[in-house]
Every structure is written in structure tokens, then in C-alpha cells.
Amino acid sequence: MANIIGAVTTSHIPAIANAMANKAEETPYWKPFFDGYPPVRKWLNDKKPDVIVLFYNDHGLEFFIDKKPTFAIGVADEYHNSDEGWGIATIPPVTGESELSWHIANSLVEDGFDMTICQEMKVDHGLTVPLSLMWPGNEYGHVKVIPVCINCEQHPMPQPKRCYALGQAIGKAIESFDSDMTVAIFGTGGLSHQLDGEGAGTLNRKFDLECMDKLVESPEELTTYSNLDLVKIGGAQTVELNMWIAMRGVLRGKVTELHRNYHAPISNTGAGLLLLEHEMPN
Amino acid sequence: MANIIGAVTTSHIPAIANAMANKAEETPYWKPFFDGYPPVRKWLNDKKPDVIVLFYNDHGLEFFIDKKPTFAIGVADEYHNSDEGWGIATIPPVTGESELSWHIANSLVEDGFDMTICQEMKVDHGLTVPLSLMWPGNEYGHVKVIPVCINCEQHPMPQPKRCYALGQAIGKAIESFDSDMTVAIFGTGGLSHQLDGEGAGTLNRKFDLECMDKLVESPEELTTYSNLDLVKIGGAQTVELNMWIAMRGVLRGKVTELHRNYHAPISNTGAGLLLLEHEMPN
Amino acid sequence: MTANDPTQPVPGTYLFDGNMAKKGYGLNKMCFSFNEQSARDEFNKDPDAYCAKFGLTEAQIKAIHERDIIGLLQQGGSIYYVAKFAGLLKLNMQDIGAIQTGMSLEEFKAMLVKRGSGEE
Amino acid sequence: MTANDPTQPVPGTYLFDGNMAKKGYGLNKMCFSFNEQSARDEFNKDPDAYCAKFGLTEAQIKAIHERDIIGLLQQGGSIYYVAKFAGLLKLNMQDIGAIQTGMSLEEFKAMLVKRGSGEE
Ligand SMILES: [Fe+3]
Ligand SMILES: [Fe+3]
Known part of the structure; x- marks a missing residue:
């Protein structure tokens, strides 16, 4: 079985890409944000996961509201970034992992x-900024990425409890994949x-910090929110x-x-970063 | 609440459109097939449902395997048919019912x-042939159609039990729509x-007739099949x-x-036609 | 905050739901096209002709002319696509935050800093 | 029935699954394009150039040349898109049924009639 070694959460806003392009990481505005990342980069470089399953939302590059999926999964060997219309630099192709992707897709539909x-x-940017x-300098070519795209644009959106269930089903699928590869999970966006x-400009630091606590200790509590609750509480x-x-x-035990x-604000958002490991129950 | 007045099942193969275009309905080959339809047409003309919720599968006109949805629902005011590459005549636009469509979509995602x-x-043709x-002569412009598209092309496909659950959830959604409109349900394709x-040419008359019996009396038995079972049994x-x-x-009670x-065969298929009503439990 | 649209469950927020998605379909389709440089160029050359191509309503065209972000949202714009129109105008998310709240950019940023630090 | 591909769970059947969808991606994309008359015309004018445009493999190009329906399926063709190639050749579903089973059209139709009447 493939081995889920841990998980990372991070913001994915385009302003981060611009800050990196402009080498603004050490400016007073950005330093408290970028200073959070070295331990996570080190963990990734030490653990060297073979695959990243990355949850993100498309913001109108690939999907339009002519045909808007609730949940989409990539099963390709390569993914391309492209002009999003506001001038962030396009990044090099992202490597896929089609075999595990199809395995997960089969298991999910089943x-x-x-x-x-x-x-x-x-x-x-939802996928590329993380x-x-x-991997600064876009040195991510060796990592295989499986994109899982969740509709966060058009209501009706999948509710938090459905998204949690999706994660659980993906965890089960990964664990049933006959391979010794290692997998890390990325949750992106927010808070x-x-x-x-x-x-515009609504931001709720207290709620964000509570979310981060609950995400670690009691994620079921987060699944009791509706999307409308989230809109009211945090924007x-x-x-x-x-x-x-x-x-x-996806995590267990x-x-x-x-x-x-x-750190908040980064552009208009509360930016949270978490590095998690789990102890699989036997 | 909107009122579900009954349901129809029918084949949807392109050869039917060609037979109608060629006025071949009375030929020995086609007569046993077309002779089944007048009672259903009469029922539709008598009952005059405002809306048809129509389950079909796309055969590679709208969707390609670049992005293949498991379940798609139309929420437009109008739908267009188009050249499918093998020369069946394109039919006039189909009228939609966006308000009920969105209501169903909201309820389903919830x-x-x-x-x-x-x-x-x-x-x-999966939608247009029925x-x-x-409505011979394509006199269907007054009927509002809500297309529900199920992946029957690429494995993994939704299993029969998932499709049954989808129908149940759509029934619940229709019944919760605040309107006195009447709705009929179409199940198309097969057998x-x-x-x-x-x-090629696999066909199983005995199984088809059993399916039609079970569909009326004991649909839960059909949900115990897997898609692979269906492939093995009927092609x-x-x-x-x-x-x-x-x-x-969708039906209840x-x-x-x-x-x-x-009648079988029509082209390569077993063609079944059913007209059903249900008595809603109070 | 000025507008309290009674059809909206959260004041100051335009939930992008089925009603909005239907109302704003052409507008959003136009803005979606701005992913392409060639589309941005074509719009810049003749905005009215480009709007007509996507069947925008008069109210939508007016809001495009006036760079009226709130107006675009009220007319069914989704923020993700409206953002691409803003990008074409060289406005970023904080610029349009200021425009929508009727603040100066500095005021808007100061509000965010306050909220981010938990002061507000 | 000749082929019994050991990777296939049902003899005589090529389940269009992830493996096939990946293998046949370019081939199916080409056949999907045949929804458009202009694409059919372009193919007819120069089949090889059109196949190259979609990056077909040698085995796929060979099967296209030879109108080898089974070969196309084995090379990842989905029957729904392969049917559009058949349509371009003015072949219908029964024609390609006969081709695939190695029967004459009359034999294939007779088999269907037998099965349809429950005789077989
Ligand atoms: Fe985002
Ligand atoms: Fe069909």
C-alpha cells in the first residue's frame, strides 16, 4: 500500500507569486508570511514524498460556469499552467501520476x-502557488502531483461534511494502492x-485560529458548518x-x-500554514 | 409541490431517427417497434406534462474524455442539438426549465x-431521439426538458445503486419545488x-424482459448488479x-x-418501452 | 457598507448562485475570455463591440464602462471573472476592495491590517 | 470470436477504462473532432497529416488506414468516437458489427434476429 506520510495547508493567492517574482520576501509586509515556510520546505526535502495529492479550487482558468464540476480529479501525466489574465508569471509544467490518479478515480466512483x-x-494559481x-525556483519537477479540484465559486458548493468525506475516501483509495510510494496531502486556499x-475585506483572525486548532484536534467540528455559515463568519x-x-x-489516527x-493580512486574506503528520492505527 | 405524474422508458438509438426521416415506420423491420408508441404518445398528449426530466448519456457530442463528468445536469433555458458526425438530421432547439433545474441542482449537491x-x-441523440x-414532427417545443446526463462511456461509471439513489434524490427535489407544474420522467437507452x-451483437432478450419486470415491481433487485455484471450479461x-x-x-409508492x-433487434439493440404511473404515499 | 440587498442572505455579499450565474452568463463569459491576451487586446481596441459579441445587457455594459465593480456583481458577475476584468484594468484585489467599499486604497489596507491583527 | 485478451475481464470486449482512455487519448480526440464537417473534410483530404496533428501512434495510424475497428479498440479507441470515424466512412453500427465479428452483414443481422427472438 502507498504510504500517506503527512499533510500541509497553505494559502495560494496570486499575490504570493508576485511577491516571489519581485523578490519581496524579506520586506516588512511579506516577511512574517514567508518566514513560516522554511520548516515545511525542510520537511518536504527530508521526507521526499513521491506524490502530492493537492486539493485546490479553479478560479476560472480551466473551468467556466458553462459546465462547472463539483469535484474534478486530474488523471494526466502532465498539467500546464496558463495566462490567468492578471499578469502572474506562468510556471513550468507540473508532473502528474496517472496510475495512482486512475486508481483513486476508480475507487471514488465506486x-x-x-x-x-x-x-x-x-x-x-490555486495549484501552482503552493x-x-x-520548492522555490519552481524546482518541483521531480514531484508527481494529483490535482483534486473543489468548486468554491458557484453555489451550490459541496458542503464541508461532503469535502471531509471526499478526503476520507481518497485516503482509503491511496492506502489500497499496491505500491511503496509515499504521498503527502496539500490543502490550499483560505482562510x-x-x-x-x-x-470586501472581511477577515476573521479569531475564527482562522480556531479553525487551525480544530483542524488538528477535532475536524468533525468543522464539518458541522454549512458553506453559508462560513460566508457569514469569515467572508x-x-x-x-x-x-x-x-x-x-485523508489523515487517520x-x-x-x-x-x-x-499571518494576516496577506493581500485580503488570513494566511495559515500547517504541517501535520499522522500515526496510522493498525 | 411539483407533481410527478409518471414515467416513460425508451430506446434512443440514432437508427430510429433515420427510420423516421426515411418514413420507414411501417416497413416490416420497423413496424413492431413503432407500433408500441401510440399509447405513450396519447398519454403524453392527454396528461400534458409541463416538464420532462430526461436521463440520457452523451455519446461524444458535448463531453469528451478530457473532462468527463459522472453526472451532469442542464440548467439552461434552451439546448441545442448538433452534427454528431454520422449524418442524422439535427433537430430544433429543446426548451429548458432553468428554475426547476437549479432547484434540483441545489438539492442534489446539498x-x-x-x-x-x-x-x-x-x-x-440520447436526448433528442426520445x-x-x-412528438412526431418534432412538435416538442412546448415541453420543458431537464437533461440529466449519466456517464455510460468510460469506466469508472456510476454503479446502478448510485444511479437509483440519484433518481430518489431528484424525486425528493422535484417534490419540494413550490409550483403546481407536472413532471414526467424519461429513462432512455438500452437495453x-x-x-x-x-x-459486438451481444443481445439478451431474456434478461431484457426480466429487467422490465423488475423495473416495475422490484427495482432494488436491479441495483444489486454491478456495471461489470451488466456488461457480462447483456453486452x-x-x-x-x-x-x-x-x-x-424518482417514482414512489x-x-x-x-x-x-x-422488440429486438432494432439495429443492434433490445428496444424496450414502458409507461408507468405511481401512486404517491401520503 | 451601503447596499443591503434584501434578496441576499448576507449583507454586503452577492452570493454567486444559480440566479446570478444565469443573469451574468454573458458577462462572465466575456471576462473568462480575458484569460487570452488576444481577447484583452480585442476588448481594449473596441470595448462596446466586444461586449456586444457576448450579448451583454445595457446595465452590464454601463457597469463595464464605469468600472463599477459592485454594479458588475449586481448584474451577475462572478468575482473570479470580474477579477480578470480588473486585471485588464491593471487593478489588483486590494484596489477593487477599496473601490467596492468606497475607501481609499490606504484606508482599505489599514482596515485589513486592523482585522488581521485582531484589533477589530 | 477470435481475440481473448487476457487483460480483459470479458472475452470479446474491450472495456474502455483508464488504461484505454490514456492509451487512446489522441485517437479519440481526433475522432471526437469528426463531429465537425470541416474536420471530416480535412481528414479526407489528407488522412496522414490529420492523424499526425493529433499525435496518433504508428499502430493507431495503421488501424485507421486499414479501417481495422478491432485494432482501433485495442489501441485505446472508445466505441463512441470510433463510431464517428465509421460514420465518416459511411459505415453504420451494423456494418461495423459485421466487420468486428468477421461476418458478412447478412450473417451479422441474422445473428441479431435470432438473439432478439430468443432463439439463441
Ligand atoms: Fe483561492
Ligand atoms: Fe445510447
Whole structure:
């Protein structure tokens, strides 16, 4: 069975890509954010996971509302980034892992998850910014990435409890894959923020910190929120918490927090970083 | 609440459209097939359902395997047919019912069905042939159609039990829609057939007739089949039975068979026709 | 915060749901096209002709002309696609945050810093 | 029935699963394009150039040349897209049924009639 070695959560906003492009990591504005990352980079370099299962949301690069999937999974050997219209640099191709991807897709559909299965899919900043953050200089070509895309744009969106169940089903699928490869899980996006409306700039530090605690210790509590609850508490785009919740669904047994950072605001968002390991029950 | 008044199952193969275009309905080959339809047409003309929820599968007009949804639902006000590459005539636009469509989509995602929601979607013979069959001369413009598209092309496909559950959830959604409109359900495709491989021409009359019996009296028995079972028993494309099973999930209480026809072969398939009503429990 | 749209469950927020997705379909499709440089160029050359191509309503065209972000949301714009229009105008998320809240950019940023530090 | 591919769970059947979908991606993409008359015309004008455009493998190009339906399936073709190639050749489902089973069209139809009547 493939071995799930741990998980990472991180923000994925485009402003981070611009800060890196402009070498602004050490400026007073960005330093408290970027200072959180070295321990996570070190963990990734030490543990060298073969595969990253990465939960993100597309922000209108690959999917349009002509045909909007609730859950999509990539099953390709390679994914491409592309111009998103606001001038962040396009990053090099991302390596896929089609065999494990198909295994997961088969298992998910068998378990009643109605995936949209993608052999060709452009990946946007939701997926690329975390890779650039973890492997500066875009040195991520050796890592195989499996994109799992959750609708965070158009209501109806999958509820937190459904996203948690998706994570659990993906965990089961990975564990049943006949291989000794190691897998790390990324939950990206969030935390509290609102981009649109007179409520733009909504941000809830207290809630974000509570979420990070609960994500480690009592994730089931997060699954009692509805998406509308999240919008009211943290702002319209706080629904991106669903990617963190999905990530947490993959982990089993006792979960240990190895590292944490929280800084707000970065652009309009509360930026949380977690590094987690779990002890699989036998 | 909207009122589900009954259901119809029918074949949807392109050869039917060609037979109608060539006015071949009365030829010895086609007569036993077309002779089944007048009672169903009469029922539709008498009952005049406002809306048809139509389960079908796309055969490579709208969806390609670059991004293949397990379940898709249309939420548009109009749908267009288009050239499918083998020369069946394109039919006039199909009227949609976006308000009820969105209501169903909201309810389904809330209930944990991971729909791909489509505001723009070309509909192929899987949807258009049943309309042409029920309203000869393509006089279907007054009926509002909600397309529900089930993957029958690429494995992994949703299992029969998942399709039945989808139907049940759609039934619940329709019943919770605040309107006095009437709704009929169409399950299309099937029954036993195989188009590809040395096994092309597989057809299982006995199984088809059993399916029709079970569909009326004991649909749960059909949900114990896997898709692989269906392939083995009736041929590779027998998985289209899933659209009939989904239709049956929508019905509740005592189901009455008002009319039945079965004729095989039509082209490569066993062609079944059923007209069902149900008595909603209070 | 000025608008309290009674059809919206959260004040100051335009939930992008089925109603909005239907209302804003052409507008969002136009903004989605701005992923391509050639589309941005074509829009810049003749905004009205480009809007017409996507069947925008008069209210939507007016909001595009006036760079009225709130107006675009009210007319069914999804923030993800409206952001691409903002990108074309060289405005980032904080710029449009300021525009929508009626603050100066500095005020908007100061509000975020306050909220981020838990002061507010 | 000749082929009994040991990787296939049902003899005479090529389940279109992930392996096949990956293997046949370019081939199916080409056949999907045949929904458009312009694509069919372009293929007819120069089949090899059109196959090259979609990166078909040598085995796939050979099967296209030879109108080898079984070969196309073995090379990852999905019957729904292969049917569009058949349509371009003016072959219908029964024609390709006969080709695949190695029967004449009349034999294939007679087999279907027997099965349909429950005789077989
Ligand atoms: Fe995001
Ligand atoms: Fe079909």
C-alpha cells in the first residue's frame, strides 16, 4: 500500500507569486508570511514524498460556469499552467501520476463520489502557488502531483461534511494502492477572506485560529458548518476552507502538528500554514 | 409541490431517427417497434406534462474524455442539438426549465451528489431521439426538458445503486419545488447491446424482459448488479440500463405499468418501452 | 457598507448562485475570455463591440464602462471573472476592495491590517 | 470470436477504462473532432497529416488506414468516437458489427434476429 506520510495547508493567492517574482520576501509586509515556510520546505526535502495529492479550487482558468464540476480529479501525466489574465508569471509544467490518479478515480466512483475525470486540465494559481512556495525556483519537477479540484465559486458548493468525506475516501483509495510510494496531502486556499461586494475585506483572525486548532484536534467540528455559515463568519471566499477539510479527511489516527504559522493580512486574506503528520492505527 | 405524474422508458438509438426521416415506420423491420408508441404518445398528449426530466448519456457530442463528468445536469433555458458526425438530421432547439433545474441542482449537491452543472450543453441523440419519438414532427417545443446526463462511456461509471439513489434524490427535489407544474420522467437507452469488439451483437432478450419486470415491481433487485455484471450479461453497452434505474428511483409508492412493448433487434439493440404511473404515499 | 440587498442572505455579499450565474452568463463569459491576451487586446481596441459579441445587457455594459465593480456583481458577475476584468484594468484585489467599499486604497489596507491583527 | 485478451475481464470486449482512455487519448480526440464537417473534410483530404496533428501512434495510424475497428479498440479507441470515424466512412453500427465479428452483414443481422427472438 502507498504510504500517506503527512499533510500541509497553505494559502495560494496570486499575490504570493508576485511577491516571489519581485523578490519581496524579506520586506516588512511579506516577511512574517514567508518566514513560516522554511520548516515545511525542510520537511518536504527530508521526507521526499513521491506524490502530492493537492486539493485546490479553479478560479476560472480551466473551468467556466458553462459546465462547472463539483469535484474534478486530474488523471494526466502532465498539467500546464496558463495566462490567468492578471499578469502572474506562468510556471513550468507540473508532473502528474496517472496510475495512482486512475486508481483513486476508480475507487471514488465506486464509493459514490461523482467525479469529473480529467485527462487534460489547465491548473491555475490555486495549484501552482503552493508548489512555487514549497520548492522555490519552481524546482518541483521531480514531484508527481494529483490535482483534486473543489468548486468554491458557484453555489451550490459541496458542503464541508461532503469535502471531509471526499478526503476520507481518497485516503482509503491511496492506502489500497499496491505500491511503496509515499504521498503527502496539500490543502490550499483560505482562510477567512472576502473579495466581492461592500463586504470586501472581511477577515476573521479569531475564527482562522480556531479553525487551525480544530483542524488538528477535532475536524468533525468543522464539518458541522454549512458553506453559508462560513460566508457569514469569515467572508464570501472562506468556503476555501473546504480544501483544508478535505485534506484533513485523508489523515487517520493521531494527528501531530509539527509546525504552524498564521499571518494576516496577506493581500485580503488570513494566511495559515500547517504541517501535520499522522500515526496510522493498525 | 411539483407533481410527478409518471414515467416513460425508451430506446434512443440514432437508427430510429433515420427510420423516421426515411418514413420507414411501417416497413416490416420497423413496424413492431413503432407500433408500441401510440399509447405513450396519447398519454403524453392527454396528461400534458409541463416538464420532462430526461436521463440520457452523451455519446461524444458535448463531453469528451478530457473532462468527463459522472453526472451532469442542464440548467439552461434552451439546448441545442448538433452534427454528431454520422449524418442524422439535427433537430430544433429543446426548451429548458432553468428554475426547476437549479432547484434540483441545489438539492442534489446539498444531498451529496457531486453534479457537474451546465448552463450550456449540446444534447445528442440520447436526448433528442426520445423527443422525436414521442412528438412526431418534432412538435416538442412546448415541453420543458431537464437533461440529466449519466456517464455510460468510460469506466469508472456510476454503479446502478448510485444511479437509483440519484433518481430518489431528484424525486425528493422535484417534490419540494413550490409550483403546481407536472413532471414526467424519461429513462432512455438500452437495453442489452454491444457495439464494440468481437462480442459486438451481444443481445439478451431474456434478461431484457426480466429487467422490465423488475423495473416495475422490484427495482432494488436491479441495483444489486454491478456495471461489470451488466456488461457480462447483456453486452458492453447494457450499462445504459442505469438511465432506466435512475428514472425508477424518482417514482414512489405503488407503480402501475400502463403499457409495455419490447422488440429486438432494432439495429443492434433490445428496444424496450414502458409507461408507468405511481401512486404517491401520503 | 451601503447596499443591503434584501434578496441576499448576507449583507454586503452577492452570493454567486444559480440566479446570478444565469443573469451574468454573458458577462462572465466575456471576462473568462480575458484569460487570452488576444481577447484583452480585442476588448481594449473596441470595448462596446466586444461586449456586444457576448450579448451583454445595457446595465452590464454601463457597469463595464464605469468600472463599477459592485454594479458588475449586481448584474451577475462572478468575482473570479470580474477579477480578470480588473486585471485588464491593471487593478489588483486590494484596489477593487477599496473601490467596492468606497475607501481609499490606504484606508482599505489599514482596515485589513486592523482585522488581521485582531484589533477589530 | 477470435481475440481473448487476457487483460480483459470479458472475452470479446474491450472495456474502455483508464488504461484505454490514456492509451487512446489522441485517437479519440481526433475522432471526437469528426463531429465537425470541416474536420471530416480535412481528414479526407489528407488522412496522414490529420492523424499526425493529433499525435496518433504508428499502430493507431495503421488501424485507421486499414479501417481495422478491432485494432482501433485495442489501441485505446472508445466505441463512441470510433463510431464517428465509421460514420465518416459511411459505415453504420451494423456494418461495423459485421466487420468486428468477421461476418458478412447478412450473417451479422441474422445473428441479431435470432438473439432478439430468443432463439439463441
Ligand atoms: Fe483561492
Ligand atoms: Fe445510447
